[in-house]
Structure formats: structure tokens, C-alpha cells
Amino acid sequence: MAESSERAVVIAMDGSEHSTFAFDWYFDNVHKENDRVILLHVPEYRTVVQSPMVMADVSVITDLMQEEEKRIKDYLELLGNSLKAKGVGGKVKSCGGNPGEVIIRVAKEENAAFIVTGTRGMGTIRRTLLGSISDYIIHHSHIPVLVCRHKDSHKSH
Amino acid sequence: MSEGKRVVAIAIDESEYAEYALQWFLQHVRRQDDYLLLIHVPEAYDFSMASPAVVDQLLKDLEKRVNKLEGKYRDLLKDAGINGKFRTGGGKPGEIICQIAAEENAALIITGTRGLGKIRRTFLGSVSDFVVHHSKVPVLVCRKGSP
Numbered sequence: 174m175a176e177s178s179e180r181a182v183v184i185a186m187d188g189s190e191h192s193t194f195a196f197d198w199y200f201d202n203v204h205k206e207n208d209r210v211i212l213l214h215v216p217e218y219r220t221v222v223q224s225p226m227v228m229a230d231v232s233v234i235t236d237l238m239q240e241e242e243k244r245i246k247d248y249l250e251l252l253g254n255s256l257k258a259k260g261v262g263g264k265v266k267s268c269g270g271n272p273g274e275v276i277i278r279v280a281k282e283e284n285a286a287f288i289v290t291g292t293r294g295m296g297t298i299r300r301t302l303l304g305s306i307s308d309y310i311i312h313h314s315h316i317p318v319l320v321c322r323h324k325d326s327h328k329s330h
Numbered sequence: 331m332s333e334g335k336r337v338v339a340i341a342i343d344e345s346e347y348a349e350y351a352l353q354w355f356l357q358h359v360r361r362q363d364d365y366l367l368l369i370h371v372p373e374a375y376d377f378s379m380a381s382p383a384v385v386d387q388l389l390k391d392l393e394k395r396v397n398k399l400e401g402k403y404r405d406l407l408k409d410a411g412i413n414g415k416f417r418t419g420g421g422k423p424g425e426i427i428c429q430i431a432a433e434e435n436a437a438l439i440i441t442g443t444r445g446l447g448k449i450r451r452t453f454l455g456s457v458s459d460f461v462v463h464h465s466k467v468p469v470l471v472c473r474k475g476s477p
Binding site: 180198202203205286287302303311312313314315316317318319320321322324 | 336354358359361437438453454462463464465466467468469470471472473
């Protein structure tokens, strides 16, 4: 494999400071000029699915879903801008499904050289040292995985 | 991030996975002025039931193996034109690797997915698993892929 040949890199992005950190760290420490970066977002309709909606009203649900979709659209735009800002070639991709599985699958489809991930996502529960999706990725990926630990994840230690 | 010297820790053992991790680093991560910290935590021997003569022999064997391993990696580093040093330690491999990496201010720890262990039930060896969970800096888990 030639040194300067193009590599595809999949970076799992979920809007958390952890994934932002992972992207920045990759760029500062591993990025090579010809890298083709795929910022992969796997939206989880958290707000809608997990809110207790005892007295569910169709219009309320629809509104929430629309808000969620707008949030996702805004986030994808932000991701696109961050690629431009760093002058990195690549694309933003959004796929539904089980995040861990999707990330592994997309990495395979794109023939990625490696996957970049943070250590956890948006969840506020800090019971574990490594979030479930990051954990899934390192156990199921067939290619190298760069797990970027954000220093603040040690605040509670 | 600074453009200067980075210390990159690589956990090594006698397995092919460790060598793969080094080669992968050289091909995909390496930058000018990187300084490699090769951390080796030899398999612990159980000396509790051994006679002094056996202990002596085991320690000699261990020393020989460590020297051989370091020699191999010294050559690999030389061929790649990169500087580095070795550190070894006794104790629980995962803990020692994280500890030494922290002492030497490593910016990144690289591990293979498994080492010499014979048990192949899991996809990720226990040492690599420990390091990923406990390292205070980013960890690159170098899986030798199936294409």
C-alpha cells in the first residue's frame, strides 16, 4: 500500500463533545492529506421514543418528530461545515439503525482504513468506562479502531 | 496540537499482533519526530512452588526472551528510521501499560487485539480491553483485519 494513497476514514459522530473531540484529535494527530473522511451520524429518535407519553396526541408526536428531524438536519449541516473548515475531503452520511452495527457496516462499504470514535456519546450516565456503542465497535470491527478518550471523562474519578 | 515530538506508546509482546500494530502505526499514523515508547510486560511466572534453581532458570529464560524481543524491535525501529525506547514492568499487563504510558506522557497508546494467549473465545484480548477502558489518552486498537 503506497504511503500517500487515499484512505477512507469513518468517524462516528453523535453531537456529543466526545465525538467532536474524536474528530479534532483525528485531524490533529492522524489525518493525512488524501484522506477521504466519512462523518457518520446514526440518529436516534431519542426525544420521541423515550419520552413518557401517556396522553399521546398525534399532533404532539408529529411536532416532536419534526423538531427532531430539524435538529438532525442542522447537525448534518454543521458536520459538513466542519469538514470544509478543516479543508478535509469527504462526506457526511446519515443512516438509521442500530448505531454500532451501522458504523461497522458503513466502514465495510466504504472500505475504510480505520474507524474513529469517542469513548461515549450523549448519555449522561457515567457508570461505565466506555459507552456501549464504542464498546460494540472495538469488539466487532474488522479494521483498526481509534478510541479517543476526552480528558474530561475522568472528572468523576 | 503541537508539531513537535510526540510520544507514542505501543504495547509489544512476542506475538505477530504487536508487530502488525507497529507496522500499521508506521504506515498510517507516524509523523515526523514521533518517539516510540515500546512497553513490554512479560508473562508472569508463578514462582511460589519453585525451587531456587528453577527460579533462577526461569529468570534467565525471561531475560533472554526480553533481550530477544527488544533486539527484534530495535531492528524494526532502525529500519524505519524512528527513535524509541523500551520500558518493561512486572504486574498486571493492562495496568502497567497504562501506568508507564502515563509516566512517559504518551499522547497515544497502540495495542494489537490480542497477544499470545491461547484462548480465542473473545474478539479482543483482556489486556487490550483493559487498556481501552482505562487509558487516559486515546487508544488505537489495531485489529489485523479480514479483508
